[in-house]
Amino acid sequence: MYATIKGGEAAIDNAHQWLADERRGDRAVPELTTPQIYEQMGRAVDRVMIEGSLADPALAAVALKQAQGDVAEAVFLLRAYRNTLPRLGYTEPLDTRAMCLERRITPVFKDAPGGQMLGPTFDYTHRLLDFDFASCSEPGSAARATPDHDDPAVPVTERLVAEGFIEPEVPDDSQAVADITRESLALPAGRDARLQALARGDEGFLLGLAYSTQRGYGGHKIYAGEIRQGEVAVSFVPDELGFAVDIGRMTLTECQVLTPEQTDSDRGPGLARGYGLAFGRGERKALCMALLDRSLQARERGERIDAPAQDEDYVLGHLDGVRAAGFLEHLKLPHYVDFQAELATLRSLGQSASEETDDSNREDTA
């Protein structure tokens, strides 16, 4: 009896048992704890949180552990869990201007009020594999810069707005902010929905697309205006209180990129900006997001759209890693019914083709 793809329940149970066994690995090696993951694998945790749309390092660590370090799988686990949580309300807009800075760089200015702070960055490290990590590595405690409150680091973009180079971004409270986790994303999308989609997007996909804009596919000259990283307060207005209370703090990375306005734009000369924001130290993600926020402004800025990164249908339609991985991997599901229908068609096409050949042979001989 044919049973290659069938055989359901027992096979599934056995496969999952094997998976769990493999996850644990050699029992002689101590089991990984989730605090070890979120304390020592913070960048992976940050990525799982932003693509999973849930700011919870402990749960992201559980997801990474359960997924055996497979980031895409961990993102999926976190999203599916997030989805079952009740929606109590929306926090007040985060004030990144009041961020307690740990890192702040303004590559477009040699110096800026508030100064430059490198913070805990991989930049300027020599990527020499450090064999000490193969055993144990106990670094000394680090000296940390503390922000100077007398010299606040006002985002440099504000000065450029004041000088008239950038159009101010005026808050529009006339309509509710989109929530792409609660409503189907309709195209063309507003910037709110676009930024949400980019924030949840797969970093690898975003990186490749953002890079393509730098290589001339819909690109502009791009400047990183400002990157800031640090803690911000999260505040919420409970219905029963009617005023905002701080309910916690979270580390964020914010990035603003600047492009000189294109000549084919229908606006005047100046600078346009793109915006990126990621949980934790997701700096590459925030930067990619900012580049793509800018390239996707092509439609509203009346620019010529001729590259993938400017095409909203293309970018927003394909950036979600959970969706992409799911659909790609569904190829592993049985497809024998459609494939067989395909083969049957091919056979009948082959038959009619060979009949035609026979006919033409006959004609030749006749």
Next chain:
Amino acid sequence: MSTVAPEADGLPGYNFAYLDEQTRRMIRRALLKAVAIPGHQVPFAAREMPLPYGWGTGGIQITAALVGRSDVLKVIDQGADDATNATSIRRFFARTAGVATTEDTSQASLIQTRHRVPETPLRADQVLVYQVPDPEPLRKVEPRQAETRRLHAAGDYGLARLALYEQVARYGRVRQAYNHPVLVNRGYLASPSPIPRFDNGKLDDNSALQLFGAGRERRVYAIPPHTRVESLAFDDIAWDTDANDQACSQCGSTDTYLDEIVLDDAGTRAYQCSDTDYCGRQQWGGVGHG
């Protein structure tokens, strides 16, 4: 197993049938709209389910939105109840909703399917839920969502007909072996999901409510009972159903969709019904098989 009685009362820590009640209501509202406008794709805010996109999340969300404690659920993939993904989905609902499950088409009140329509005719008290990978029948001729919405609104299906015509011109027949688009209620063009052409006729004037869910693409659509469903075709080209000229090696049926099974490397083939429940019933007269 034929019908399995409910065991538990759902999964601790999760709502009945996994989704919260607000989400279930949102999906039911989208479905009501879909039923009111047959064949029209209604956007809905698909949630991440604990099964991957592309593995039936649209169908699963419809089932999760509709399933009640008294329902009897059947899940098939490629016509078979014991396919791995069908098993996985059936277990998901047995676990999260604690509902009774069955392989018997006639016993089921709710049937979720991938790529097939059951051979056993459905009744008015049954709902058939299709898993749909791509709800947009115009995708191949126009990839842009904004544009396909306009084409649907204008009932402009010239491009879709042209694509079929090109197949006829090139191959002498329609090349589309499965997922052949249908006109629902003489209005909207819809994807029947990747069912073989053989099954297209079953969509027409069906007694059951047919619901289609595309989770990844965030669309639902519906064919209400006894709705006219026509495969997109030409008046002067006969519709070829891809009917078998073989009989099932197990039950002898000649009017069912048959799986082709390769028996050896020499290419010896046997045929048996793709609908495992129907095949068993033909063999054992529907008494206690399996």
